[in-house]
Amino acid sequence: MAKTVLVTGGAGYIGSHTVLQLLIGEFRVVVVDNLDNASDVAIERVAELAGERGRNLEFHQIDLRDKPALEKLFASKSNFDAVIHFAGLKAVGESVQKPLMYYNNNITGTITLLEVMSAHGCKKLVFSSSATVYGWPKEVPCTEEFPICAMNPYGRTKLFIEEICRDIHRSDPEWKIILLRYFNPVGAHPSGYIGEDPRGIPNNLMPFVQQVAVGRRPALTVYGTDYSTKDGTGVRDYIHVVDLSDGHIAALNKLSDAKIGCEVYNLGTGKGTSVLEMVAAFDKASGKKIPLVMAGRRPGDAEIVYASTEKAECELHWKAKYGIDEMCRDQWNWASKNPWGYGSPDSSN
DSSP states (O other), X not given: OOOEEEEETTTSHHHHHHHHHHHHTTOEEEEEOOOSSSOHHHHHHHHHHTGGGGGGEEEEOOOTTOHHHHHHHHHHSSOOSEEEEOOSOOOHHHHHHOHHHHIIIIIIHHHHHHHHHHHTXXXXXXXXXXXXXXXXXXXXXXXXXXXXXXXXXXXXXXXXXXXXXXXHHHHOTTOEEEEEEEOEEEOOOTTSSSOOOOSSSOSSHHHHHHHHHTTSSSOEEEEOSOSSSTTSSOEEOEEEHHHHHHHHHHHHHHTTOTTOSEEEEEESOSOOEEHHHHHXXXXXXXXXXXXXXXXXXXXXXXXXXXXXXXXXXXXXXXXXXXXXXXHHHHHHHHHHHOTTTTSOTTTOO
Protein backbone atom coordinates (compact mmCIF):
# COMPACT_ATOMS: atom_id res chain seq x y z
CA MET A 1 0.00 0.00 0.00
CA ALA A 2 1.27 3.47 -0.89
CA LYS A 3 1.76 5.71 2.11
CA THR A 4 -0.65 8.62 2.50
CA VAL A 5 0.86 11.94 3.58
CA LEU A 6 -1.03 15.05 4.66
CA VAL A 7 0.73 18.21 3.44
CA THR A 8 -0.38 21.47 5.05
CA GLY A 9 0.34 24.58 3.00
CA GLY A 10 0.83 22.33 -0.02
CA ALA A 11 -0.26 25.01 -2.52
CA GLY A 12 2.59 27.33 -1.48
CA TYR A 13 6.04 27.65 -3.02
CA ILE A 14 7.96 24.93 -1.18
CA GLY A 15 4.81 22.91 -0.48
CA SER A 16 3.82 22.56 -4.15
CA HIS A 17 7.31 21.43 -5.20
CA THR A 18 7.39 18.90 -2.35
CA VAL A 19 3.93 17.58 -3.25
CA LEU A 20 5.18 16.93 -6.79
CA GLN A 21 8.26 15.06 -5.54
CA LEU A 22 6.02 12.99 -3.21
CA LEU A 23 3.72 12.01 -6.09
CA ILE A 24 6.70 11.06 -8.25
CA GLY A 25 7.94 9.00 -5.28
CA GLU A 26 4.65 6.99 -5.32
CA PHE A 27 3.10 8.59 -2.21
CA ARG A 28 -0.59 9.41 -1.98
CA VAL A 29 -0.92 13.09 -1.02
CA VAL A 30 -3.71 15.05 0.62
CA VAL A 31 -3.13 18.81 0.61
CA VAL A 32 -4.79 21.32 2.92
CA ASP A 33 -4.26 25.03 2.33
CA ASN A 34 -6.37 28.09 3.14
CA LEU A 35 -5.04 29.79 -0.05
CA ASP A 36 -4.30 32.98 1.91
CA ASN A 37 -0.91 33.28 0.27
CA ALA A 38 -1.08 30.59 -2.40
CA SER A 39 -3.01 29.60 -5.51
CA ASP A 40 -5.04 26.51 -6.32
CA VAL A 41 -3.57 26.82 -9.84
CA ALA A 42 -0.32 25.50 -8.32
CA ILE A 43 -2.13 22.31 -7.24
CA GLU A 44 -3.67 21.86 -10.71
CA ARG A 45 -0.27 22.24 -12.32
CA VAL A 46 1.37 19.81 -9.88
CA ALA A 47 -1.28 17.21 -10.81
CA GLU A 48 -0.52 17.78 -14.51
CA LEU A 49 3.25 17.51 -14.02
CA ALA A 50 2.76 14.27 -12.07
CA GLY A 51 0.99 12.69 -15.08
CA GLU A 52 -0.68 9.38 -14.18
CA ARG A 53 0.33 9.82 -10.55
CA GLY A 54 -1.64 13.07 -10.35
CA ARG A 55 -4.69 10.97 -9.49
CA ASN A 56 -3.05 10.28 -6.10
CA LEU A 57 -3.47 13.97 -5.18
CA GLU A 58 -6.41 15.41 -3.27
CA PHE A 59 -6.93 19.05 -2.27
CA HIS A 60 -9.04 20.59 0.52
CA GLN A 61 -9.31 24.32 1.19
CA ILE A 62 -9.08 24.32 4.99
CA ASP A 63 -7.61 26.74 7.52
CA LEU A 64 -5.71 24.79 10.20
CA ARG A 65 -7.43 26.85 12.90
CA ASP A 66 -10.78 25.37 11.78
CA LYS A 67 -10.70 22.36 14.08
CA PRO A 68 -14.08 20.83 13.04
CA ALA A 69 -13.00 20.85 9.36
CA LEU A 70 -9.67 19.25 10.24
CA GLU A 71 -11.38 16.65 12.47
CA LYS A 72 -13.74 15.80 9.62
CA LEU A 73 -10.84 15.35 7.20
CA PHE A 74 -8.92 13.03 9.58
CA ALA A 75 -12.09 11.06 10.33
CA SER A 76 -12.79 10.56 6.61
CA LYS A 77 -9.37 9.00 5.97
CA SER A 78 -8.46 5.57 7.28
CA ASN A 79 -5.21 7.07 8.54
CA PHE A 80 -2.47 9.43 7.50
CA ASP A 81 0.97 7.83 7.72
CA ALA A 82 2.59 11.21 8.40
CA VAL A 83 2.14 14.97 8.12
CA ILE A 84 4.45 17.50 6.46
CA HIS A 85 3.60 20.88 7.95
CA PHE A 86 4.42 23.92 5.78
CA ALA A 87 1.35 26.07 6.44
CA GLY A 88 2.16 29.47 7.92
CA LEU A 89 2.66 33.15 7.23
CA LYS A 90 6.28 33.93 6.43
CA ALA A 91 6.99 37.64 5.80
CA VAL A 92 9.45 38.98 8.37
CA GLY A 93 8.51 42.64 7.91
CA GLU A 94 4.78 41.95 8.10
CA SER A 95 5.31 39.90 11.27
CA VAL A 96 6.87 42.94 12.95
CA GLN A 97 3.82 45.05 11.99
CA LYS A 98 1.23 42.38 12.80
CA PRO A 99 2.66 40.05 15.47
CA LEU A 100 -0.73 38.83 16.74
CA MET A 101 -1.75 37.77 13.23
CA TYR A 102 1.46 35.70 13.00
CA TYR A 103 1.11 34.13 16.44
CA ASN A 104 -2.55 33.33 15.81
CA ASN A 105 -2.03 31.84 12.35
CA ASN A 106 1.27 30.00 12.83
CA ILE A 107 1.07 28.86 16.44
CA THR A 108 -2.68 28.37 16.94
CA GLY A 109 -2.85 26.60 13.57
CA THR A 110 -0.01 24.25 14.56
CA ILE A 111 -1.45 23.48 18.00
CA THR A 112 -4.82 22.64 16.44
CA LEU A 113 -3.11 20.38 13.88
CA LEU A 114 -1.11 18.58 16.60
CA GLU A 115 -4.23 18.06 18.74
CA VAL A 116 -6.13 16.53 15.82
CA MET A 117 -3.13 14.38 14.83
CA SER A 118 -2.84 13.10 18.39
CA ALA A 119 -6.57 12.34 18.64
CA HIS A 120 -6.33 10.25 15.47
CA GLY A 121 -3.12 8.44 16.40
CA CYS A 122 -1.04 10.08 13.68
CA LYS A 123 2.23 10.89 15.45
CA LYS A 124 4.75 11.38 12.65
CA LEU A 125 5.57 14.94 11.65
CA VAL A 126 8.04 16.80 9.43
CA PHE A 127 7.97 20.49 10.34
CA SER A 128 9.05 23.34 8.11
CA SER A 129 11.26 25.41 10.40
CA SER A 130 13.77 28.05 9.36
CA ALA A 131 17.34 29.27 9.73
CA THR A 132 15.79 32.41 11.28
CA VAL A 133 15.87 30.51 14.59
CA TYR A 134 19.64 31.08 14.64
CA GLY A 135 19.10 34.86 14.88
CA TRP A 136 22.36 36.59 14.00
CA PRO A 137 24.88 33.77 14.34
CA LYS A 138 28.23 34.74 15.86
CA GLU A 139 30.06 32.35 13.54
CA VAL A 140 29.47 30.21 10.46
CA PRO A 141 28.62 27.63 9.35
CA CYS A 142 25.52 27.24 11.55
CA THR A 143 25.31 23.79 13.11
CA GLU A 144 22.15 22.30 14.59
CA GLU A 145 23.67 22.68 18.06
CA PHE A 146 23.91 26.49 17.86
CA PRO A 147 21.88 28.37 20.47
CA ILE A 148 18.55 29.47 19.06
CA CYS A 149 17.08 32.94 19.36
CA ALA A 150 14.84 34.66 16.82
CA MET A 151 14.95 38.37 16.05
CA ASN A 152 11.37 38.91 14.84
CA PRO A 153 7.84 37.54 15.44
CA TYR A 154 7.96 35.30 12.34
CA GLY A 155 11.20 33.69 13.53
CA ARG A 156 9.78 33.36 17.03
CA THR A 157 6.76 31.43 15.73
CA LYS A 158 9.18 28.89 14.23
CA LEU A 159 11.23 28.76 17.43
CA PHE A 160 8.15 28.33 19.67
CA ILE A 161 6.73 25.59 17.43
CA GLU A 162 10.07 23.76 17.61
CA GLU A 163 9.86 23.94 21.42
CA ILE A 164 6.24 22.73 21.38
CA CYS A 165 7.34 19.74 19.26
CA ARG A 166 10.14 18.92 21.70
CA ASP A 167 7.71 19.12 24.64
CA ILE A 168 5.20 16.84 22.92
CA HIS A 169 7.84 14.25 22.23
CA ARG A 170 9.05 14.37 25.85
CA SER A 171 5.49 13.86 27.06
CA ASP A 172 4.77 11.03 24.61
CA PRO A 173 7.74 9.18 23.06
CA GLU A 174 5.45 7.66 20.41
CA TRP A 175 5.80 10.96 18.54
CA LYS A 176 8.48 11.02 15.84
CA ILE A 177 9.24 14.55 14.69
CA ILE A 178 11.82 16.03 12.32
CA LEU A 179 12.37 19.78 12.34
CA LEU A 180 13.91 21.04 9.10
CA ARG A 181 15.65 24.40 9.30
CA TYR A 182 15.93 25.73 5.80
CA PHE A 183 18.17 28.43 4.56
CA ASN A 184 17.20 30.46 1.44
CA PRO A 185 15.00 28.52 -1.01
CA VAL A 186 15.19 29.73 -4.62
CA GLY A 187 14.63 28.44 -8.14
CA ALA A 188 11.66 26.59 -9.57
CA HIS A 189 10.73 23.27 -11.11
CA PRO A 190 12.80 22.78 -14.31
CA SER A 191 9.57 22.65 -16.34
CA GLY A 192 8.93 26.33 -15.52
CA TYR A 193 5.36 25.30 -14.74
CA ILE A 194 5.43 25.88 -10.95
CA GLY A 195 7.50 28.39 -8.98
CA GLU A 196 7.42 31.15 -6.38
CA ASP A 197 4.56 33.64 -6.66
CA PRO A 198 4.67 36.01 -3.68
CA ARG A 199 1.74 38.35 -3.04
CA GLY A 200 2.59 42.05 -2.88
CA ILE A 201 6.19 43.19 -2.56
CA PRO A 202 8.56 40.20 -2.33
CA ASN A 203 10.49 39.77 0.92
CA ASN A 204 13.36 37.80 -0.54
CA LEU A 205 16.09 38.56 -3.05
CA MET A 206 15.26 36.20 -5.92
CA PRO A 207 11.55 36.90 -6.43
CA PHE A 208 12.46 40.58 -6.37
CA VAL A 209 15.19 40.07 -9.01
CA GLN A 210 12.72 38.05 -11.05
CA GLN A 211 10.10 40.82 -10.95
CA VAL A 212 12.69 43.39 -12.08
CA ALA A 213 13.76 41.07 -14.94
CA VAL A 214 10.19 40.76 -16.28
CA GLY A 215 9.56 44.49 -15.99
CA ARG A 216 7.25 44.48 -12.98
CA ARG A 217 9.67 46.56 -10.88
CA PRO A 218 12.21 49.16 -12.04
CA ALA A 219 15.32 48.12 -10.07
CA LEU A 220 16.68 45.92 -7.29
CA THR A 221 17.69 47.69 -4.09
CA VAL A 222 20.84 46.16 -2.56
CA TYR A 223 20.85 46.81 1.19
CA GLY A 224 24.34 47.03 2.63
CA THR A 225 27.46 47.31 0.49
CA ASP A 226 30.02 47.73 3.26
CA TYR A 227 29.92 44.33 4.96
CA SER A 228 33.25 42.60 5.48
CA THR A 229 32.51 40.12 2.69
CA LYS A 230 34.28 39.63 -0.66
CA ASP A 231 32.18 42.29 -2.43
CA GLY A 232 30.68 44.13 0.55
CA THR A 233 27.19 42.61 0.19
CA GLY A 234 25.50 40.14 2.54
CA VAL A 235 26.18 36.42 2.13
CA ARG A 236 23.49 33.74 2.35
CA ASP A 237 23.07 30.03 1.69
CA TYR A 238 20.72 29.65 -1.27
CA ILE A 239 19.18 26.23 -1.91
CA HIS A 240 17.29 25.01 -4.97
CA VAL A 241 13.64 24.36 -4.12
CA VAL A 242 13.80 20.90 -5.75
CA ASP A 243 16.76 19.95 -3.52
CA LEU A 244 14.77 21.24 -0.55
CA SER A 245 11.76 19.16 -1.57
CA ASP A 246 13.92 16.05 -1.80
CA GLY A 247 15.15 16.84 1.72
CA HIS A 248 11.55 16.48 2.93
CA ILE A 249 11.24 13.06 1.31
CA ALA A 250 14.50 12.03 3.00
CA ALA A 251 13.10 13.27 6.35
CA LEU A 252 9.84 11.40 5.77
CA ASN A 253 11.75 8.18 5.14
CA LYS A 254 13.82 8.81 8.28
CA LEU A 255 10.64 8.89 10.40
CA SER A 256 10.42 5.10 10.05
CA ASP A 257 13.76 4.83 11.90
CA ALA A 258 13.03 3.40 15.35
CA LYS A 259 15.65 5.66 16.94
CA ILE A 260 14.12 8.97 15.78
CA GLY A 261 12.59 11.06 18.54
CA CYS A 262 12.54 14.80 17.86
CA GLU A 263 15.47 15.66 15.58
CA VAL A 264 16.67 18.85 13.87
CA TYR A 265 18.38 19.07 10.48
CA ASN A 266 19.66 22.02 8.46
CA LEU A 267 18.80 22.01 4.78
CA GLY A 268 21.20 24.20 2.80
CA THR A 269 24.14 23.83 0.47
CA GLY A 270 26.81 24.67 3.05
CA LYS A 271 28.09 27.43 0.75
CA GLY A 272 27.68 31.18 1.07
CA THR A 273 26.81 33.34 -1.95
CA SER A 274 26.78 37.15 -1.90
CA VAL A 275 23.90 39.26 -3.19
CA LEU A 276 26.01 40.56 -6.09
CA GLU A 277 27.18 37.05 -7.02
CA MET A 278 23.55 35.91 -7.14
CA VAL A 279 22.54 38.89 -9.28
CA ALA A 280 25.46 38.22 -11.67
CA ALA A 281 24.36 34.58 -12.02
CA PHE A 282 20.81 35.71 -12.77
CA ASP A 283 22.06 38.26 -15.34
CA LYS A 284 23.89 35.40 -17.05
CA ALA A 285 20.90 33.03 -16.96
CA SER A 286 18.40 35.62 -18.22
CA GLY A 287 20.62 37.53 -20.64
CA LYS A 288 19.44 40.72 -18.91
CA LYS A 289 21.23 43.32 -16.83
CA ILE A 290 19.37 43.86 -13.56
CA PRO A 291 19.42 47.59 -12.64
CA LEU A 292 20.72 48.04 -9.08
CA VAL A 293 20.17 50.75 -6.48
CA MET A 294 22.72 50.67 -3.67
CA ALA A 295 21.37 51.45 -0.20
CA GLY A 296 22.48 51.31 3.44
CA ARG A 297 22.22 48.23 5.62
CA ARG A 298 18.79 47.18 6.80
CA PRO A 299 18.49 46.96 10.58
CA GLY A 300 18.46 43.33 11.65
CA ASP A 301 20.22 41.87 8.62
CA ALA A 302 23.05 39.49 9.43
CA GLU A 303 26.33 39.75 7.51
CA ILE A 304 27.04 36.11 6.67
CA VAL A 305 24.79 33.10 7.24
CA TYR A 306 25.24 29.65 5.78
CA ALA A 307 24.54 26.10 6.90
CA SER A 308 26.56 23.21 8.15
CA THR A 309 24.94 20.33 6.24
CA GLU A 310 26.98 17.42 7.59
CA LYS A 311 24.22 16.07 9.84
CA ALA A 312 21.64 15.91 7.03
CA GLU A 313 24.18 14.36 4.66
CA CYS A 314 25.18 11.73 7.19
CA GLU A 315 21.81 10.85 8.77
CA LEU A 316 19.26 11.65 6.04
CA HIS A 317 21.58 10.59 3.18
CA TRP A 318 20.59 13.81 1.46
CA LYS A 319 22.78 16.44 -0.17
CA ALA A 320 21.93 19.46 -2.30
CA LYS A 321 22.75 18.75 -5.95
CA TYR A 322 22.19 22.12 -7.62
CA GLY A 323 24.34 25.27 -7.66
CA ILE A 324 23.42 28.92 -8.22
CA ASP A 325 23.62 28.60 -12.03
CA GLU A 326 20.85 25.97 -12.04
CA MET A 327 18.87 27.95 -9.45
CA CYS A 328 18.96 31.07 -11.64
CA ARG A 329 18.31 29.13 -14.85
CA ASP A 330 15.16 27.54 -13.40
CA GLN A 331 14.02 30.76 -11.71
CA TRP A 332 14.27 32.63 -15.04
CA ASN A 333 12.54 29.81 -16.93
CA TRP A 334 9.59 30.09 -14.52
CA ALA A 335 9.60 33.92 -14.54
CA SER A 336 9.79 34.27 -18.31
CA LYS A 337 6.91 31.82 -18.81
CA ASN A 338 4.84 33.22 -15.91
CA PRO A 339 5.72 36.93 -15.54
CA TRP A 340 2.67 37.45 -13.31
CA GLY A 341 3.05 34.19 -11.41
CA TYR A 342 -0.16 32.18 -11.32
CA GLY A 343 -2.26 35.30 -11.88
CA SER A 344 -2.54 38.03 -14.51
CA PRO A 345 -1.56 41.74 -14.40
CA ASP A 346 -5.07 42.60 -13.15
CA SER A 347 -5.01 40.14 -10.24
CA SER A 348 -1.52 41.07 -9.04
CA ASN A 349 -0.85 43.74 -6.44
